[in-house]
Amino acid sequence: MAVYNLTINGKKHQVDVDPDTPILWVLRDNINLVGTKYGCGIGQCGACTVHLDGNAVRSCSLPVSKVAEQKITTIEGLSESGTHPLQEAWLAHDVPQCGYCQAGQIMNAASLLTNNPNPSDEDIAAGMNGNICRCGTYTRIKAAIKTAASKMG
Ligand code: FES
Ligand code: FES
Numbered sequence: 001m002a003v004y005n006l007t008i009n010g011k012k013h014q015v016d017v018d019p020d021t022p023i024l025w026v027l028r029d030n031i032n033l034v035g036t037k038y039g040c041g042i043g044q045c046g047a048c049t050v051h052l053d054g055n056a057v058r059s060c061s062l063p064v065s066k067v068a069e070q071k072i073t074t075i076e077g078l079s080e081s082g083t084h085p086l087q088e089a090w091l092a093h094d095v096p097q098c099g100y101c102q103a104g105q106i107m108n109a110a111s112l113l114t115n116n117p118n119p120s121d122e123d124i125a126a127g128m129n130g131n132i133c134r135c136g137t138y139t140r141i142k143a144a145i146k147t148a149a150s151k152m153g
Helices: 023-030 085-092 102-115 121-127 138-152
Strands: 002-008 011-017 049-052 055-058 071-073
Touching (some): 002 023, 011 023, 055 102, 085 102, 085 138, 102 121
Parallel strands (some): 002 071
Antiparallel strands (some): 049 055, 049 071
């Protein structure tokens, strides 16, 4: 076990965990931030996507010992009031079906728009490629990202 001081959604948290513990489980089990979901556990589905200094990462494959000073943002911290343009576009397009993958989809999309504020269809397809939705909401996800991009732009 080791003590880590983490900055999560702008707040400091101290946790005492095994250095190999994936950040996903620190978030869910130690901090009680359960919006970030467990899907595959091997970096292949995107359900666990969070931001590390603004960039999308798979939290299931990121040991707590590798985070250091980098700031973690989860779906709970993307916008305090839940009114990030992507969240509003998700509602407007009625994107989720079962909802399980959607926090990861939104976090990945937020990172995509930070790096490319005006993505083409191809950019969206490439940027969202690693986020799996078993319910097949891909068409609505793409439409919502385009709506959010135009609002943010
Ligand atoms: S649970 Fe992390 S990528 Fe699938
Ligand atoms: S909405 Fe069900 S897995 Fe994506």
